[in-house]
Amino acid sequence: LFLGCFTMFRLCASVLLFAVACLAQDPAQGWLSYAKGVSPTGKGKLTLVEAKWKVLDNPRRGGAFFSPWFGIESSDNLNLFQPVNPWTFDNWQIYNEYFQWQPEHNENSRSHRVQPGDVVYGKVTYDPNENSYTAYHSDMNDKWSVKTTIPVQRYDGKLKEYTIIYFVFEKVWRCDQYPPNGEVLFYDIKVEYDNKPVLPKWTTGHVDQACNFQATIVNETAIKITWSTSGPNPSPDRIDWNTHSLAPRSPRIIHHPDHREHHHHWDHENNHTRKH
Numbered sequence: 001l002f003l004g005c006f007t008m009f010r011l012c013a014s015v016l017l018f019a020v021a022c023l024a025q026d027p028a029q030g031w032l033s034y035a036k037g038v039s040p041t042g043k044g045k046l047t048l049v050e051a052k053w054k055v056l057d058n059p060r061r062g063g064a065f066f067s068p069w070f071g072i073e074s075s076d077n078l079n080l081f082q083p084v085n086p087w088t089f090d091n092w093q094i095y096n097e098y099f100q101w102q103p104e105h106n107e108n109s110r111s112h113r114v115q116p117g118d119v120v121y122g123k124v125t126y127d128p129n130e131n132s133y134t135a136y137h138s139d140m141n142d143k144w145s146v147k148t149t150i151p152v153q154r155y156d157g158k159l160k161e162y163t164i165i166y167f168v169f170e171k172v173w174r175c176d177q178y179p180p181n182g183e184v185l186f187y188d189i190k191v192e193y194d195n196k197p198v199l200p201k202w203t204t205g206h207v208d209q210a211c212n213f214q215a216t217i218v219n220e221t222a223i224k225i226t227w228s229t230s231g232p233n234p235s236p237d238r239i240d241w242n243t244h245s246l247a248p249r250s251p252r253i254i255h256h257p258d259h260r261e262h263h264h265h266w267d268h269e270n271n272h273t274r275k276h
Helices: 002-023
Strands: 031-038 046-054 065-074 079-084 092-100 105-108 112-114 119-127 132-139 145-151 162-170 183-193 201-205 214-219 222-226 253-255 264-267 272-275
Touching: 031 222, 046 065, 046 162, 065 119, 065 183, 079 119, 079 132, 079 162, 092 132, 092 145, 162 183, 162 222, 201 214
Parallel strands: 031 214, 105 253, 145 264
Antiparallel strands: 031 162, 031 201, 046 119, 046 183, 065 079, 065 162, 079 092, 092 105, 092 112, 119 132, 132 145, 183 222, 214 222, 264 272
């Protein structure tokens, strides 16, 4: 009887772990507030998304890792490609990041330190000849930029389609560790599906709620995310004190700190990266 119960326990545990793995997708734990955009017709693939925003003021209290960003997502919410702008404990950075849930893979481009008030520009475009997307990220003040190219993942014999846009503020910390601005404004937003300009259908939401984070659709080309530095604070167990990446978990991270241009071609079937 004990052996039978133990076997049943192992079976139930395996089923539970499989179910959790299947449910793991975006929006992910740590997203404080976000705006989600989709095609107004429900059809088409993303071919261009771009936006600008200003680097926020330094937090009055350091020691945290968080970021405002925008990105494109596959229709199954398992592949995310994003120009990011994290506060990395004591300074602001910009770089491109790709996260893939299955098989799990996270990759960052080379990064660059930026200053409060700098205007940063991000753009993601589709190349139909290569079935790939390229993210371009730049500091418009000092003219630094980086490009990263990621192939569209082939899954079950079919190429995935990127159909979702996200504007997000991510990672949970104490409220007094966020920038005193209390607001980030993404502006000059442009979106194309199948190479045609469109006005996406927007919705807003939360995954983790803290510090009164709230995304708001300002107008056709602007989205803002607001917060309070005075609370309410999250419970301590919601803070990942060891986080060093915007990846929702802790996968293998490929980070390129040098100052050469990289085009990263992740081989999804052979599980390795080819650099050109």
